[in-house]
């Protein structure tokens with residue numbers, strides 16, 4: 001087994017998943033201000049440290065995605081990557097510099113960050129990172145995502161992935177088809193399939209070793225404003241169909257984003273995906289909001305109560321881990 005495949009499996013195996021704690025300072029500020037906590041360096045670290053040192057890190061979290069600010073912070077004499085490694089998890093880092101207006105199709109986005117990336121990757125490796133994340137973002141409408149958006153983002157994702165592997169780290173390839181809009185799940189299925197297929201075509205052209213790549217896709221859902229809502233069984237069926245048809249078998253695993261689903265919704269859907277899993281892929285979570293929302297809400301009202309905050313987070317992480325094994329239930333969800 002090669003080293004990158006080994007790292008991927010360490011992150012994803014045995015009901016473990018990824019904690020996406022890589023909100024940029026702008027996004028984290030929005031999250032903190034939404035619960036009336038001032039966003040400063042100390043508060044951002046304090047909340048994140050509570051999560052990174054919680055009990056559930058050992059059994060539920062195989063990897064943590066950090067933001068540039070966090071990977072350079074310390075907890076006393078310990079670096080944040082050391083704190084994460086102590087709990088048996090792998091530290092990762094978001095390396096894109098955000099989605100910017102796509103020239104030629106100004107209502108769409110292209111993710112930037114390739115300039116100087118090789119040097120930044122070397123620095124992150126020295127700081128202890130062993131995997132990375134880059135997110136391409138796609139909107140659905142009658143005309144979007146355009147071919148230009150699909151091709152440009154796939155090309156950037158492939159160039160990124162190739163550089164990351166060259167530096168000895170595992171790239172998370174995240175093409176996120178947003179749930180904004182009133183489209184049907186069927187349209188989401190078609191667009192997501194097209195987006196993912198194009199990404200893998202580019203990854204192959206760029207000679208990326210697929211056995212050392214983690215795919216982070218969206219689930220197949222109705223648009224948030226769609227009047228018709230499919231149930232979790234249908235979400236699981238369509239998601240599995242899409243991934244079976246679009247993802248090469250060499251990939252070690254798939255870690256879904258939550259994308260605006262509620263914590264329980266994201267857990268229930270993942271559980272059914274695993275119950276019905278007819279692929280050879282590990283199917284797990286790489287959740288941001290669906291792992292942190294409850295804990296953030298609790299912490300914002302009890303900022304000194306780290307144990308209480310960790311209790312909320314542990315429950316959520318345990319539920320996600322059960323879902324990654326297809327063993328979650330509504331009854332377990334209510335046991336707190």
Ligand code: 13P
Nearest residue numbers: 020257258259287288289
């Ligand atoms: P959400 O789970 O909140 O969608 O965040 C995951 C993520 O890392 C988006 O890039």
